Amino acid sequence: MVDNGRAAAVNEAFRQFGMPAPGGIVLVADHASNHVPDDIDLRIRGRLLGVHIAVDIGTAEIAEILARDHAIPAHIAAVSRLVCDFNREETAPGLVPDISDGHPIPGNVGADREGRLGRFHRPYHDALAEWLAAAEPALILSLHSFTARLATSDAARPWQVGVLYNQDDRAARIAIPMLEAEGLNVGDNLPYSGRDLNYTMNRHAEACGRPYFGIEIRQDLAQTPEDHTHWAALLADIAQRVASALA
Template sequence: MMDDLPYRQVGEPVPGRIVCVADHASNFVPDDVPLGIAAELLETHIAVDIGTGGIADRLARRHGIPAHIATASRLVCDLHRHEDQEGVMPISSDGHLIPGNIGADLEKRLDRFHRPYHTEMARWLDAAQPELIVALHSFTPSLRSSDEERPWEVALLYNQDDSAARHAIRLFGEEGLTVGDNEPYSGKQLNATMDRHAEAHGRPYLTIEIRQDLIVSEAEQARWAALVADVANRTALALRGV
């Protein structure tokens, strides 16, 4: 549920420590935003990064990593896109048409969802001055539009700055996981939030993608929250040279 804001914040940042952001953590669609799609599609990856909301909550409540979490579906407004980027108000996703978005007022969507979400994130991060940002996402084992299976269990995405990602790739690998290095898609194309709030300010970050079938249940989300917290903390130590 959105409560009039396109974000919620859990936990209080400690200046100079680690924070989390989750752009695709909700499948909520306001009643006055008719998408024209079957209700069951809201439970799928086209509407939400399955599992990320639960992990972000646990990072904040149990592991001391406060979180800025989206409260509206990516189908309403994709907060992990630049304002002028294709798909910021998607008219299709993984072969599904989103008819309610065809001809809808993009400026109103940006004013209501995208701009306040990122304006508040900028204020929050400026106050926190974090040593590391964890940007949390999840990906599907395969796409409806493709039969290709995705073998990675977790992946690290980055654009220009891979300094933190290199440590995390190694650390996840040491846990016996199959780790994607800018897979199954590249952060050089899909890194809008971290381009804006991390790379543009010289802030280290980890864009972590977890395969969705591994984080469906609360128990799985709790396990991965602990793992992500451990890797993030160890990455922060490595960046400090400790």
């Protein structure tokens, strides 16, 4: 049972809202925070912490509503992806990025990568592994959001929502037509492919045979409290129907 959406566990690297129930639905949000610890100086302008290079806008708020109002517990990041990107392999260059969408991150040049792994990345994933093993959920929902246009590209990203997956597309194939039936322009492994960027779900879902699908919400549609409430209700309904179809 979810404890009214309050954080059941808090760590420097992650927060957990609610307690997963065996056979239920859980949510994971790797990029839900723009927090930078006081002892880390990224040497960037403060305004950059409010844009997509630092945080998946709207995901923390949606995750908390899902936990509080829809009984879908959430494991979410507590530091910015610019500090440590949890959705990257330990060896990936972008795990501690020195540039993001054309913006230099000077404070990450020569950073103690092993220190960031030990302080943030490993605790985040170790806790997630333990959390999931205790419940063995019927479905994992991976929540992200994306910018409508990258600074380093002229290509428009018209999709209102994307569904991402790698090899295991069981849940994604059910979710895509459900979202389309809501009148949404849905990206099938777009705006980027889950076959390329899917570390957290590859490790905790695909490798364990757990059904999942990734959701990417366009950030201009996830700005306000009304937006957050809307998406939480829609995703709760879709996730529940997908889990029932998989049963």
